Amino acid sequence: MEKSKRESADVIVIGSGIGGLTAAALLQERGFSTLVFEKNRFPGGSCSSFRRGGYTFDAGASVFYGFSEESKSGTLNLHTKIFRKLGIVVNTIPDPVQIHFHLPNGLSVPAWYDREVFLDTLATRFPHEAGGIRKFYDELEDVYRILSALPAGSLEDITHLGSVGLNNPLKTVSLAMKTFRSMGRTARKFISDRELLRFIDMEAYSWALQDAVSTPLVNAGICLADRHHGGINYPVGGSGAIPAALCTGIEKFGGTVRFQSEVSSILLEDGAACGVRLADGSEHFAKVIVSNATIWDTFNRLVPDRRFRVAETRFLRAPSWFQLYLGVDSSVIPDNFYVHHILVEQWENFNQSGGTIYFSAPSLLDPSLAPPGKHTIHAFVTSEAEEWEGFTRGSDEYREAKESLASSVISRTERILPGLSQAVELKVLASPLTHERYLNRHKGSYGPLLKPGQNILQKPQNTTPVKNLFAAGDSTFPGQGVIAVTYSGVSCASRIARILGKPLDYLS
Ligand SMILES: Cc1cc2nc3c(=O)[nH]c(=O)nc-3n(C[C@H](O)[C@H](O)[C@H](O)COP(=O)(O)OP(=O)(O)OC[C@H]3O[C@@H](n4cnc5c(N)ncnc54)[C@H](O)[C@@H]3O)c2cc1C
DSSP, rough: OOOOTTEEEEEEEEEHHHHHHHHHHHHHHOOOOOEEEEESSSGGGGHHHHHHHTTEEEEESSOOOOOOOSSSOTSSSSHHHHHHHTTTTEEEESSSSSEEEEGGGGGGEEEEHHHEEEEEEHHOOGGHHHHHHHHHHHEEEEEEHHHHOOOOTTOOOHHHHHHHHHHHHHHHHHHHHHHOOOOOHHHHOOOOOOOHHHHHHHHHHHSSSOGGSSSSSSHHHHHHHHHTTTEEEETOOOHHHHHHHHHHHHHHOOOOOEEOOOOOEEETTTEEEEEETTTTTTTEEEOOOEEOOOOHHHIIIOOOOOOOOOOGGGGGGGGGEEEEEEEGGGGSSSTTTTTTTEOOOOOOGGTTTTEEEEEOOOOGGGGGOOOOTTTEEEEEEEEEGGTTTTTTOOHHHHHHHHHHHHHHHHHHTTTTTTHHHHHHEEEEEEEHHHHHHHHOOOGGOOOEETTTOOOGGOOOOSBOOSSSSSOSSSSSSSSHHHHHHHHHHHHHHHHHHHTTTTTOOOOO
């Protein structure tokens, strides 16, 4: 593809989150030149790793789908397919339990990789709902089966939609119908036990930050069925291994990822995006710009034309996080302790700020993440940026507020890890302000969520109202989660490649 004289690349990508890197890697492999600008010194955004005091911590994500070798898996197992296409190996370690839920009233449910063991665990606790449990999870399995048969592409691409519809008419119609259904309403068709329905709420909340009624059935079908097929697999070396491998892929095919390069604005010419200006004042031009920033940051900070502003009220703004990264003595972790946990003490406040504790200890899977005799722990609770905005960074008050919240999270976690407070040897604390500052995410938010009742197809796709400006990442369809933003990167690359005249092959 011919570049004009002033163009640095065919495609400029703003941000090296998983959505942006995936789009760049696939386009670069297809022969388009790509240039990624990342403000940090490292790639991956919410899916990066950092080292401190001999420990390697996952900054955010640590439960990973998409790494199975299952060959006939359509839209699923995207990591395997993308790294196969790039010719890059990412070694992973299988995790037998997705999440161990510790809920009120002694309800303790490990979400096992083995589907039958998982369904039996639930049926043992709720024998009167055994039939309903199976029917509900079979509905999710149905979504999984359909998605496994349909190739990944852009829902804005008529050629792709036409080909998928012609080759799989029944599955396509069935999937389209399911986009109107909610996970929680589907559960209520088969289940009436209130405690079990609350467990199903937690299943949704664990990644969607919404209860089951507000969560689309299709999203649930991906995560809660695929865990029993592809399973949960942890990348050796930590979550940062995924973006590092994508960067290697981009560079292997001749693309560039430039770190410590913050984009301060998107350049428009006759209303169309044509380049970016960096914080150092330099300008870079391309045929197409992809923003991996959130929809609020893209249109309310980077696009200078105020006509494109996105009202805060267009979506629900998910909360941000208060996070603890702990290095601990390994003696505090009992035998047979699973890697990922969710703790709720009271149903009344599971979805309130700080109400649910997320907890993971990935060095149980990959001991190289911690010094000998130690483990890494990542614990986090939801928190709103507004709760922290009155503090000055570096001040004693800010430090004390963080220490105080951290102590409370640690002491609540002692319910599953007695003695944790005594075992902590290293502690790094991050408030929503940290999340906002590091990742340029508006209010440090987990991202925009659909309002209850909105169809999942109402999530923005990759095309934006600004000509030549595309979007990838968790502000776009299908939403939050590493595998979801990977899909958004695939669909964004597919859309751009088609428009630029060299369509991508389907991933296999
Ligand atoms: C605490 C936490 C736990 C999570 N746990 C899981 C989990 O277990 N499993 C899972 O699947 N998902 C999990 N997620 C969600 C998942 O990590 C995210 O949905 C996903 O990584 C978001 O990817 P993204 O492509 O949208 O971009 P982001 O991760 O937001 O990355 C965007 C990148 O763009 C850069 N950037 C932004 N603006 C600019 C600019 N102007 N110039 C240059 N660079 C810029 C940022 O620095 C960043 O590197 C978790 C998230 C968090 C926060």
